[in-house]
Structure formats: structure tokens, C-alpha cells
Amino acid sequence: MRITETAGLALATRLLEEHGAPRDHAVLQARVLVTAEMKGHPSHGLQRLPRLIERIKRGVMDPETKGTQRWRADAILDVEGSSGFGPVVAMAAIERLASHIPDLGIGLVAVRNANHLGMLAHYVEAIAGLGFVGIALSSSEALVHPYGGTRAMLGTNPVAIAVPTAGEPLVLDLATSLVPMGRIHQHAASGRPIPEGWARDADGHPTADAARAKAGAIAPFGDAKGYGLGIAMELLVAALAGSALAPDVRGTLDSRSPCNKGDVFILIEPSLAPGLPARLLAYLDAVRASPPAEAGEPVLVPGDRARKRKAAASRDGFDIDQRLWEELNALSRSRVLAFEGQRS
Amino acid sequence: MRITETAGLALATRLLEEHGAPRDHAVLQARVLVTAEMKGHPSHGLQRLPRLIERIKRGVMDPETKGTQRWRADAILDVEGSSGFGPVVAMAAIERLASHIPDLGIGLVAVRNANHLGMLAHYVEAIAGLGFVGIALSSSEALVHPYGGTRAMLGTNPVAIAVPTAGEPLVLDLATSLVPMGRIHQHAASGRPIPEGWARDADGHPTADAARAKAGAIAPFGDAKGYGLGIAMELLVAALAGSALAPDVRGTLDSRSPCNKGDVFILIEPSLAPGLPARLLAYLDAVRASPPAEAGEPVLVPGDRARKRKAAASRDGFDIDQRLWEELNALSRSRVLAFEGQRS
Numbered sequence: 001m002r003i004t005e006t007a008g009l010a011l012a013t014r015l016l017e018e019h020g021a022p023r024d025h026a027v028l029q030a031r032v033l034v035t036a037e038m039k040g041h042p043s044h045g046l047q048r049l050p051r052l053i054e055r056i057k058r059g060v061m062d063p064e065t066k067g068t069q070r071w072r073a074d075a076i077l078d079v080e081g082s083s084g085f086g087p088v089v090a091m092a093a094i095e096r097l098a099s100h101i102p103d104l105g106i107g108l109v110a111v112r113n114a115n116h117l118g119m120l121a122h123y124v125e126a127i128a129g130l131g132f133v134g135i136a137l138s139s140s141e142a143l144v145h146p147y148g149g150t151r152a153m154l155g156t157n158p159v160a161i162a163v164p165t166a167g168e169p170l171v172l173d174l175a176t177s178l179v180p181m182g183r184i185h186q187h188a189a190s191g192r193p194i195p196e197g198w199a200r201d202a203d204g205h206p207t208a209d210a211a212r213a214k215a216g217a218i219a220p221f222g223d224a225k226g227y228g229l230g231i232a233m234e235l236l237v238a239a240l241a242g243s244a245l246a247p248d249v250r251g252t253l254d255s256r257s258p259c260n261k262g263d264v265f266i267l268i269e270p271s272l273a274p275g276l277p278a279r280l281l282a283y284l285d286a287v288r289a290s291p292p293a294e295a296g297e298p299v300l301v302p303g304d305r306a307r308k309r310k311a312a313a314s315r316d317g318f319d320i321d322q323r324l325w326e327e328l329n330a331l332s333r334s335r336v337l338a339f340e341g342q343r344s
Numbered sequence: 345m346r347i348t349e350t351a352g353l354a355l356a357t358r359l360l361e362e363h364g365a366p367r368d369h370a371v372l373q374a375r376v377l378v379t380a381e382m383k384g385h386p387s388h389g390l391q392r393l394p395r396l397i398e399r400i401k402r403g404v405m406d407p408e409t410k411g412t413q414r415w416r417a418d419a420i421l422d423v424e425g426s427s428g429f430g431p432v433v434a435m436a437a438i439e440r441l442a443s444h445i446p447d448l449g450i451g452l453v454a455v456r457n458a459n460h461l462g463m464l465a466h467y468v469e470a471i472a473g474l475g476f477v478g479i480a481l482s483s484s485e486a487l488v489h490p491y492g493g494t495r496a497m498l499g500t501n502p503v504a505i506a507v508p509t510a511g512e513p514l515v516l517d518l519a520t521s522l523v524p525m526g527r528i529h530q531h532a533a534s535g536r537p538i539p540e541g542w543a544r545d546a547d548g549h550p551t552a553d554a555a556r557a558k559a560g561a562i563a564p565f566g567d568a569k570g571y572g573l574g575i576a577m578e579l580l581v582a583a584l585a586g587s588a589l590a591p592d593v594r595g596t597l598d599s600r601s602p603c604n605k606g607d608v609f610i611l612i613e614p615s616l617a618p619g620l621p622a623r624l625l626a627y628l629d630a631v632r633a634s635p636p637a638e639a640g641e642p643v644l645v646p647g648d649r650a651r652k653r654k655a656a657a658s659r660d661g662f663d664i665d666q667r668l669w670e671e672l673n674a675l676s677r678s679r680v681l682a683f684e685g686q687r688s
Contacts, residue, residue, distance in 0.1 A: 073449025073613060075419050105417025108450045108612065133583055149643040151634045163579040172576040174569045204635050222566025225518045228646040229573070231631065232516040235507040235624055239477055242617030245627045266610075268452065269417060273586030280579055283589040287575065290495045291548050299493040302572040 001325060003338040004317045008034040011328055011336035012049055018333055019056045021063035025088045032087045032118040037320060038313035039306040043182030044119045047324055052085075052115070053331055054255040061085075061115055061259075066092040075100075075107040081114025083258050089114035090123055094265055098130050101267050110241040111263040116252045120160030121173035121306065127267050128162035128169040135266040136160040139237040141253055142246035144177045145217035147227035150204030152217035155246040155261070156181065157233040162303075164270065166277035170284060171303030176230030178219040184210050237262040345669060347682040348661045352378040355672055355680035356393055362677055363400045365407035369432045376431045376462040381664060382657035383650040387526030388463045391668055396429075396459070397675055398599040405429075405459055405603075410436040419444075419451040425458025427602050433458035434467055438609055442474050445611050454585040455607040460596045464504030465517035465650065471611050472506035472513040479610040480504040483581040485597055486590035488521045489561035491571035494548030496561035499590040499605070500525065501577040506647075508614065510621035514628060515647030520574030522563040528554050581606040 012030035017023060029052070037045035055061035065082045067089040072078040077097050081089045093109040101107055117123065120136040127134025140155035160173040179198055187194050187210035199213035200206055207213050220227040238245050243262025251259030270276065284301045292299050329335050356374035361367060373396070381389035399405035409426045411433040416422040421441050425433045437453040445451055461467065464480040471478025484499035504517040523542055531538050531554035543557035544550055551557050564571035582589050587606025595603030614620065628645045636643050673679050 072615075074447055075451070076449030076613070078615075103418055104448075105420030106450055106452045106610070107419070110615065133580065146631055146634065146643045148637050148641060149631070149634050150637050153631050153634050159573075161576040161580065163576070163583045165579075170576060170579050172572045174572055204637075221569045225565045225570070228516045228518055229503075232505040232507070232514060232646060235509075235514050235628075236477065236505065238627075239507045239614040239620065239624060240612060242615035242620055245623065247627075247630070266450070268584060269420070270583040271416075271422075271454065271586035276583065276586055279589065280583060283582075283591075284579075286591070287490055287493070287497050290490065290493050290497050293492050293494050293548075297492060299490045302576060 001322045001338060002317045002319050003325065005034060005038060005314050007336055007338050008037060008046065008318070008320075011332065012046060014334070014336065015049060015053060015328060015332050016063065019053050019063065021056075021085070025063060025085055028087050028091060029085045032122050035122060035310065036119045037318050038310045039119070039121070040309045041119060042320070043180050046320060046328065048116065048118070049328060050331065051255050055115070055251075058255060060251065060255070060257060065089070067111065067114060069093055069096060072110070075104045077107070077109045079109060079111040079114070081111050081259075084114050086115040086117040086263070087122070090117060090263060090265065091126065094123060094127065094267070097265075097267055098127070098132065101132055101269050106266065106268045108240065108267075109263075109265040112241050112243045113258065113260055114263060115259045117263055119173055120158050121162075121171050121303075123265060124160045124162035124173070125169065125171055127265070128164045128171070131164055131270075133164070133268040133270055134160070134162045135264075135268075137233055137237050137264040139234060139243060139246065139249060139261040139263075141249045143181050143218055144220050144230060145200060145204075146231070147220055147224045150200050150217070153246060154220070154227075154230050154234050155249065156218075157230045157237070159229075159233055163280065164277065165280040165284060167281045167284075168307060169303065170301055171306070173302075173306075174221075176220060176226055176233060178221045178226075181214075181218060184213050184218065188214055237264050240264050345666045345682060346661045346663050347669065349378060349382060349658050351680055351682050352381060352390065352662070352664075355676065356390060358678070358680065359393060359397060359672060359676050360407065363397050363407065365400075365429070369407060369429055372431050372435060373429045376466050379466060379654065380463045381662050382654045383463070383465070384653045385463060386664070387524050390664060390672065392460065392462070394671060394675065395599055399459070399595075402599060404595065404599070404601060409433070411455065411458060413437055413440060416454070419448045421451070421453045423453060423455040423458070425455050425603075428458050430459040430461040430607070431466070434461060434607060434609065435470065438467060438471065438611070441609075441611055442471070442476065445476055445613055450610065450612045452584065452611075453607075453609040455609075456585050456587045457602065457604055458607065459603045461607060463517055464502050465506075465515050465647075467609060468504045468506035468517070469513065469515055471609070472508045472515070475508055475614075477508070477612040477614055478504070478506045479608075479612075481577055481581050481608040483578060483587060483590065483593060483605040483607075485593045487525050487562055488564050488574060489544055489548075490575070491564055491568045494544050494561070497590060498564070498571075498574050498578050499593065500562070501574045501581070503573075503577055507624065508621065509624040509628060511625040511628075512651060513647065514645055515650070517646075517650075518565075520564060520570055520577060522565045522570075525558075525562060528557050528562065532558055581608050584608050
């Protein structure tokens with residue numbers, strides 16, 4: 001079924017408020033989930049909401065806290081997340097650090113023990129919106145096997161980077177796994193096999209059986225290089241945030257454990273070289289205009305597809321699983337209409 | 345033929361001194377080239393030395409300068425490289441910034457217009473040796489085509505990351521191209537075809553002909569994700585250093601143009617969480633000990649192979665092309681023996 005952006009935001013915000021979130025916390029967490037849906041990434045969208053609600057009910061998540069911030073050094077803001085909403089803890093710290101970047105030039109936020117951030121693009125887009133280069137890293141449960149290995153030892157360890165230009169920023173947001181675990185789950189749910197090379201089962205053997213892969217490990221993207229990048233991100237986050245390493249991480253995929261992963265955000269003021277933002281934009285446009293491998297399939301720059309999808313979803317609404325919509329409505333004390341607030 | 349570390353350093357240092365480099369500049373540039381050989385990366389080794397000499401002779405490189413440093417903000421050291429040796433300009437700035445990191449927590453060096461750095465691992469290893477997390481980025485001439493594209497629009501845009509632990513640091517050093525352009529040149533020199541997917545010719549068509557690929561473009565590693573990472577690094581370096589973008593970069597592969605690429609180094613003090621360095625080491629050891637995909641082929645952590653090769657080369661010497669050794673000796677006023685200084 002199709003719902004509007006407004007309806008999605010209204011239901012998610014209401015549900016979170018009904019379960020103890022202050023209004024501004026509920027609005028921000030809802031925004032992050034709905035934006036992921038609009039960009040075409042439902043694995044980071046509203047399907048995460050029932051688990052967040054369950055986590056609040058079980059007391060492993062605190063909907064009211066923004067975490068505790070402490071300057072570990074002049075340019076590092078250290079944050080104990082105290083089981084707060086990932087987006088709430090992160091954005092509070094990013095905003096505080098951002099006000100110092102014009103003096104510092106560069107600064108870092110290191111967060112421990114906050115909940116799932118959702119798509120990292122949200123944070124680097126916000127940072128780029130302030131005129132700064134943004135880098136975001138986050139760790140997760142062990143889901144990815146090393147290159148040349150067979151056991152899940154690494155998180156999916158996403159990295160996002162945004163660089164402002166004279167036009168739209170470049171926005172990169174990728175997991176260092178070959179595919180998201182959500183994709184494996186989708187194949188398992190529909191009984192489809194997975195392609196060779198995607199995953200191994202719990203015994204470490206290559207498998208085409210998505211159900212067996214769910215209990216196993218996903219391959220890293222890009223062979224040895226992608227693995228290298230993934231394990232470097234694993235160590236970076238733990239070294240900078242003091243957070244758990246993948247085999248010990250809990251709480252982004254379950255409803256029972258406090259979340260002990262780490263998040264890192266770096267904000268940097270760009271060079272003030274004259275004409276630089278226009279030069280960056282002209283370069284990206286030259287890449288977009290360069291001859292494609294397939295006629296009619298123009299070269300894309302990271303962020304282009306998500307931006308286009310989001311604009312379309314803002315205009316036309318977006319599809320969500322009807323069972324999920326019913327489930328969310330059942331969790332709320334009152335019903336939201338899918339097309340409530342739709343523009344005529 | 346095989347030469348010793350000592351012989352390689354002696355000849356490279358002498359050659360650079362004979363062509364106007366102060367002793368300490370010559371020693372550092374020689375160290376970077378010889379270490380690349382010892383780690384098994386001759387494309388970043390002594391074969392670059394004749395070009396450096398030629399660049400000095402032609403006046404597009406200044407062997408004496410350390411560049412001009414200026415604090416752009418409290419935590420950003422901006423460097424005009426003034427055509428100096430890449431390693432000399434970079435290490436001078438890194439050392440200056442490093443002395444401030446205990447107060448700042450994080451800081452950045454942005455360099456324009458210095459010469460080729462060689463392997464980035466050198467710099468992040470040095471930073472990790474001081475106890476800090478190190479990140480290094482550098483840009484280059486356009487050699488890589490976009491994912492879904494056909495023309496060389498991106499540099500090989502290497503990234504290096506080092507994270508200190510209670511034992512050896514993790515040291516990642518990778519180019520965002522699928523293979524180094526040096527590998528294409530090796531195939532061309534020996535008349536061997538290149539595998540499907542490595543490169544396109546100057547007209548943008550896929551090619552197995554290494555000679556045609558030399559004039560064309562290499563594929564990015566890891567498909568869309570590797571391309572995304574490569575173009576993000578391209579924009580990051582230009583945005584932070586104010587340096588040229590790949591299509592306008594000159595001077596790392598030729599002997600005639602001043603070098604106008606950019607380099608970025610980020611230094612970060614790790615979290616002081618108790619036991620963290622030991623925890624990072626234990627994790628890396630657990631990854632190394634995890635079951636391999638092929639019996640007898642243990643899982644590696646980035647930096648392991650290079651460290652092992654370097655130790656072996658330090659003990660046993662390393663192989664270099666005899667013609668290169670003769671060429672280097674011919675450039676010098678006096679001859680260095682390949683085994684001069686060899687341990688008995």
C-alpha cells in the first residue's frame with residue numbers, strides 16, 4: 001500500500017510520543033525512519049519502529065535522554081549515549097560541536113551506548129547543510145566474515161561522507177558488507193535462493209540458502225579491499241568511542257539488550273579557496289555528463305538516486321508493507337489514515 | 345637481482361643529495377621509496393627515482409623546501425607544498441600538528457602542490473607510532489572511470505588508516521582503483537592480456553589489451569560502492585586542500601609539470617577507556633585465528649602481509665630489476681654495490 005510522507009511522520013511520531021518520547025525526540029526519530037523509506041531503504045525505515053517501541057517497554061531504551069556530553073579534548077566531544085534514541089543523542093552532540101567548527105576547523109563526536117542511528121546519510125546531510133564536510137561511522141553486531149574467512153567477525157560498519165558544493169552536496173552512504181542483512185532476510189521470507197558469493201552458513205560453508213545464511217555471515221564488499229576498509233572502520237569506531245567490538249555488540253537487532261555499539265562523527269570546515277564550491281559542483285556535473293557504459297543510463301554521483309527518490313516520495317507518497325502499517329496502527333491508541341494530509 | 349636495504353637506501357640517498365636535496369630530505373625520500381620495495385610494492389619504489397631526479401633537473405620540483413605552513417584554524421594546518429618532496433612537506437606538517445594533538449584531540453593537515461607521497465602507509469604508520477589514529481588521503485591524475493561510466497574521471501585516490509593497539513597497529517593502505525595502473529603497465533610490457541573488467545580503452549570500450557588500457561581508464565574496485573568511495577575521496581581532498589580535481593591534476597606521472605594534487609592527513613587521539621589497546625589487539629588476534637576459507641591460508645589483518653615482507657627484506661634483501669639498478673647507478677657520480685653493507 002502507498003502512504004504519504006505526512007501520514008508516515010504522523011503515525012511514527014504519535015507512536016513514539018505515546019511510549020514516552022518527548023515531542024522533539026519523537027519528531028526527529030520519526031523523520032529519520034520515514035526519510036529512509038522515502039529514499040528506498042525500508043530496512044532502515046518504519047519496520048524498525050515496533051522494535052524501538054518494544055525496547056522502550058522493556059526498559060533497555062530511554063526515550064527521554066540526550067546522553068551526557070563531555071569535552072575529552074578541545075575538539076572532541078565524548079558522549080555517553082545512556083540508551084537514548086540514536087538520532088537524538090547524535091544530533092544534540094553534532095549541533096553542539098558544529099557551533100565550534102568555525103574556530104576549530106575540525107572536530108569529532110564520539111558516542112557510546114546510544115541506539116541505532118538509522119541511515120547515516122541523515123547526519124552527514126545535516127552537517128553539509130551547515131556548510132561543513134561530514135563523515136559518519138557506526139558499528140554493529142558481527143554479521144560480516146573477513147576476506148579469506150568464514151565466520152561473522154565484523155559489523156556491517158557503514159560509512160557516510162558528505163561534501164558541500166555550490167549545488168547539492170555529494171552524499172555517500174554505504175555499508176562495508178556486500179549486501180545488507182535485510183536483503184538476505186527478504187530472500188529468506190520469499191523462499192528465493194541468494195546468489196553465489198553473498199554469504200556463508202553458520203558452519204562457514206558457502207550457501208545459496210537464504211534461511212541458512214541468516215544464521216551465518218555476509219561477505220564483505222569489494223573482496224580484500226572492502227574487507228580492509230570494513231575492519232579499519234571497526235577498529236576506528238572502537239578506538240575513538242571506546243565502544244564494543246562487533247562480536248560483543250548487542251542491541252541494534254534485538255529487543256532485549258542495551259545497545260553498546262559506537263558512533264563517530266567528524267565535522268570539517270572546507271578550504272576557503274576562491275571558487276572552490278563551484279569547482280566541486282562543475283566536477284560532479286562533468287562526471288554525470290561523462291559517457292555512460294550503457295546508453296540511456298547516465299553516470300550517477302553518490303546521493304543522486306536517493307535525492308530523486310525522496311523528491312518523488314514527497315510528491316507521490318511511498319509504498320509500505322500493508323501488514324507493517326496495520327501493525328503500527330495496532331500499536332497506537334488511535335488510527336492514522338494512510339492518505340491523511342495528502343496533497344490534492 | 346637482489347639488493348640489501350642498506351644498499352638501496354645508500355644509492356637513493358646519494359642520488360638525491362647529488363641532485364640538490366639536503367641530507368635529511370634525501371634520507372626521508374629514500375626511506376619511503378625503499379620501504380615500498382621492501383613491502384612488495386615496486387610501483388611506489390625505486391622506479392620513481394629517475395623521474396624525481398628528472399623533475400629536479402627540469403625545475404618543476406624543489407628539493408630544498410619543506411613548504412609553507414599556516415594555521416587555517418585552531419586544528420587545521422594548511423600547507424602550500426611549493427613543489428617540495430611529498431614526504432618532506434608531509435612529515436614536517438604532521439610532526440608540527442602532532443605536538444598539539446594531546447590538547448586538541450583531533451587535527452588535520454591539508455597540503456597542496458607537493459610532490460608524490462609514495463605509499464600512504466608510511467605516514468599513518470608514523471602517526472600510529474606516536475600513539476594516534478592516522479588517516480591519509482591523496483589525489484592523483486584521472487585514471488579511473490566511474491561505475492557505469494567509461495572515461496577516466498577519478499584519481500586512484502588512495503586512503504590509508506592506522507589504528508594503534510597494544511601490539512602492532514592495524515595499517516590499511518589501498519587505492520580505490522581495482523588494480524594499480526602499474527599493473528596494467530607490467531602486463532603491457534610483457535605483452536600479456538589483462539582480465540575482463542579491469543580497464544577500458546581510450547574510446548571507452550572494455551579491453552583485454554594492456555597497451556590500449558594504458559591510454560584508457562581502470563575500473564574502480566568494488567563496483568558502485570568502491571566508485572562511491574573513490575569519488576568521495578576525490579571531493580574530500582579537493583574540498584579540504586583546495587587542490588585540483590583529477591582531470592586537472594599533473595605532475596605525479598610526468599617529468600614536466602609542477603604537481604598540483606592534494607594530500608590530507610588526520611590525526612586523532614584514541615579514547616582513553618581502560619584496557620582499550622589490549623581489547624583492540626585481542627580482537628585483531630581473534631579475527632586472525634578465525635576459521636579460514638582455505639585450509640592453511642590464515643585470515644589476515646590489513647598490514648600483516650606488508651609487515652612480514654618488510655621484515656624478510658630487512659633480513660634477506662629484496663629483488664629489483666637489474667636494468668633499474670644500472671640506470672640508478674648511471675645517474676650517480678659513484679657506484680653503490682648491491683650488497684654493500686649486507687649483513688653476513
